[in-house]
Amino acid sequence: MTVDTEKKGPEDTPPSAPQAIKAVPVRHYGRYVSAVVALAALGAIVFAFAQGEINWDAIPEYFFDSRIVGGMRETLLLTVLSMAIGVAGGILLAVMRLSKNPVTSSIAWFYIWFFRGTPVLVQLFVWFNLGFVFEYINLGPIYKDEWSDFMTPFLTALLGLGLNEAAYMAEICRAGLLAVDEGQTEAAHALGMSHSKTLRRVVLPQAMRVIVPPTGNEVINMLKTTSLVAAVQYYELLRNAQDIGQSSGATVEVLFLAATWYLIMTSILSVGQYYLERYYARGSSRQLPPTPWQKVKANMLSLRRPEVAR
Amino acid sequence: MNAMVKAENVHKSFGHVEVLKGIDLEVKQGEVFCLIGPSGSGKSTFLRCINHLEKVNAGRLYVDGELVGYRQKGDKLHELKDSEVALKRRDIGMVFQRFNLFPHMTALENVMEAPVQVKGESKAAARERAGALLERVGLADKAGNYPSQLSGGQQQRVAIARALAMEPKLMLFDEPTSALDPELVGDVLDVMRDLAETGMTMVVVTHEMGFAREVGDSLVFMDGGVVVESGNPRDVLTDPQHERTKSFLSKVL
Ligand SMILES: Nc1ncnc2c1ncn2[C@@H]1O[C@H](COP(=O)(O)OP(=O)(O)OP(=O)(O)O)[C@@H](O)[C@H]1O
Numbered sequence: 001m002t003v004d005t006e007k008k009g010p011e012d013t014p015p016s017a018p019q020a021i022k023a024v025p026v027r028h029y030g031r032y033v034s035a036v037v038a039l040a041a042l043g044a045i046v047f048a049f050a051q052g053e054i055n056w057d058a059i060p061e062y063f064f065d066s067r068i069v070g071g072m073r074e075t076l077l078l079t080v081l082s083m084a085i086g087v088a089g090g091i092l093l094a095v096m097r098l099s100k101n102p103v104t105s106s107i108a109w110f111y112i113w114f115f116r117g118t119p120v121l122v123q124l125f126v127w128f129n130l131g132f133v134f135e136y137i138n139l140g141p142i143y144k145d146e147w148s149d150f151m152t153p154f155l156t157a158l159l160g161l162g163l164n165e166a167a168y169m170a171e172i173c174r175a176g177l178l179a180v181d182e183g184q185t186e187a188a189h190a191l192g193m194s195h196s197k198t199l200r201r202v203v204l205p206q207a208m209r210v211i212v213p214p215t216g217n218e219v220i221n222m223l224k225t226t227s228l229v230a231a232v233q234y235y236e237l238l239r240n241a242q243d244i245g246q247s248s249g250a251t252v253e254v255l256f257l258a259a260t261w262y263l264i265m266t267s268i269l270s271v272g273q274y275y276l277e278r279y280y281a282r283g284s285s286r287q288l289p290p291t292p293w294q295k296v297k298a299n300m301l302s303l304r305r306p307e308v309a310r
Numbered sequence: 311m312n313a314m315v316k317a318e319n320v321h322k323s324f325g326h327v328e329v330l331k332g333i334d335l336e337v338k339q340g341e342v343f344c345l346i347g348p349s350g351s352g353k354s355t356f357l358r359c360i361n362h363l364e365k366v367n368a369g370r371l372y373v374d375g376e377l378v379g380y381r382q383k384g385d386k387l388h389e390l391k392d393s394e395v396a397l398k399r400r401d402i403g404m405v406f407q408r409f410n411l412f413p414h415m416t417a418l419e420n421v422m423e424a425p426v427q428v429k430g431e432s433k434a435a436a437r438e439r440a441g442a443l444l445e446r447v448g449l450a451d452k453a454g455n456y457p458s459q460l461s462g463g464q465q466q467r468v469a470i471a472r473a474l475a476m477e478p479k480l481m482l483f484d485e486p487t488s489a490l491d492p493e494l495v496g497d498v499l500d501v502m503r504d505l506a507e508t509g510m511t512m513v514v515v516t517h518e519m520g521f522a523r524e525v526g527d528s529l530v531f532m533d534g535g536v537v538v539e540s541g542n543p544r545d546v547l548t549d550p551q552h553e554r555t556k557s558f559l560s561k562v563l
């Protein structure tokens with residue numbers, strides 16, 4: 001960068017170039033102090049855990065245990081499927097709520113009111129125990145089975161999490177749809193586009209910019225919330241980890257292990273979110289934000305440039 | 311039947327506020343029809359009634375001989391279905407003051423969108439026509455730009471191309487140059503002038519009196535929801551007959 005400002009043609013060199021300022025920078029003593037305090041606190045915590053009776057070796061031992069890996073697969077599967085239900089249901093509910101039809105908008109309002117207003121754990125238990133209310137599920141000629149055979153732990157978990165999530169996603173989607181300028185709808189209608197085409201081609205893609213960031217939060221939340229479904233006999237990461245803990249006696253250790261895996265998974269999801277946001281930002285700013293890799297490359301280039309110029 | 315737009319005693323209210331208080335006018339096929347008037351006089355509202363973005367409360371409004379938004383059966387009016395309204399809008403292009411381009415699509419995609427999605431044209435054919443339309447408005451080299459990467463004048467020209475892509479028989483312009491820097495106004499007006507020369511029927515709400523005088527075939531001065539004065543633009547602009555027209559023109563000219 002400095003090279004560009006110094007490079008001047010021989011003609012337009014001013015008689016005396018202004019001298020670069022060499023000032024004493026402001027000292028930020030607070031930063032040093034807070035860094036020392038933070039390091040000390042971290043040291044104390046590490047020391048305390050090192051003193052404790054923790055069998056650290058148990059963590060690498062079980063890190064790739066088949067039950068852990070299998071539990072993780074279940075956790076991820078449940079997260080992805082429940083979010084899929086949540087997003088699809090959320091968009092549908094948001095459109096219903098914004099519709100001019102008073103019947104559909106009140107149905108959506110009631111759904112959101114109910115599912116947002118009750119704890120998800122209670123909802124899970126209710127789904128799980130519906131077998132006491134209905135002995136059979138009977139969808140006429142299509143399907144008929146005993147409720148307990150139909151409502152497997154997996155389906156219980158999926159419905160419980162997915163339907164609850166739809167209520168939250170509905171509000172996120174509604175905010176996104178409302179954030180799109182009304183002129184966009186008008187322009188689309190003026191071109192002869194139908195309501196549904198306008199929604200799909202014009203409004204939703206723009207709403208996504210508003211919808212994606214909080215949805216990323218929801219995905220990460222969902223990944224963690226899946227640990228609740230142990231309560232309805234579904235075996236996912238936490239449940240499997242606890243089982244290992246009980247049989248091997250390394251109760252606390254496997255909890256650390258599970259926490260580590262949750263952290264790894266949420267970190268990967270955060271990276272995915274970054275790229276998704278970048279995709280939906282196209283056209284909204286003059287230049288897309290750089291990907292981390294592009295940033296690294298740019299930094300390396302700017303480090304090298306002075307040498308090239310010399 | 312050579313009236314493209316015919317308004318008979320058109321009324322429009324928002325709640326208790328009556329914005330249009332009986333508009334009578336006629337836009338002939340192939341003419342450039344200018345609408346002028348002070349802010350809040352109902353120009354945009356009337357324009358939006360023509361393609362049924364607003365519902366007329368009373369009176370009759372016809373486009374190309376057909377009632378807008380309703381169907382007459384005996385002496386009863388039936389509201390048209392959304393799909394029927396959409397079908398009629400295909401034939402009416404509209405250009406907005408704030409462009410309203412789709413920001414997530416490039417200039418080319420903006421122009422292609424309606425032919426592909428509404429008319430079911432093939433992408434290849436639509437792309438070719440869109441390219442030609444962008445060339446016509448002088449933006450062949452900006453086809454791949456997103457609206458945010460275009461100047462206001464360029465955006466408005468893309469918006470005109472987008473409306474033309476549906477091959478409308480009538481174009482509505484709502485103050486197409488009011489949001490532009492003065493030096494960009496000329497480019498847009500040039501495109502509109504060229505369009506007028508092709509014989510397109512145009513209804514133009516504008517504050518560009520120069521354009522109205524040069525290109526306009528008829529002019530209407532609206533104030534307070536009524537037509538105050540109408541006639542040939544050169545006559546009305548140089549020798550207005552009504553006090554209100556005079557005082558408005560003295561302010562804008
Ligand atoms: N959707 C609406 N709801 C309520 N009032 C409205 C609505 N749209 C317009 N109006 C009112 O109708 C009147 C006429 O508005 P309109 O936009 O037609 O004026 P205009 O002549 O186009 O003015 P301008 O030159 O400022 O664009 C204004 O007083 C405005 O406040």
Ligand SMILES: [Mg+2]
Nearest residue numbers: 353354355485
């Ligand atoms: Mg207006």
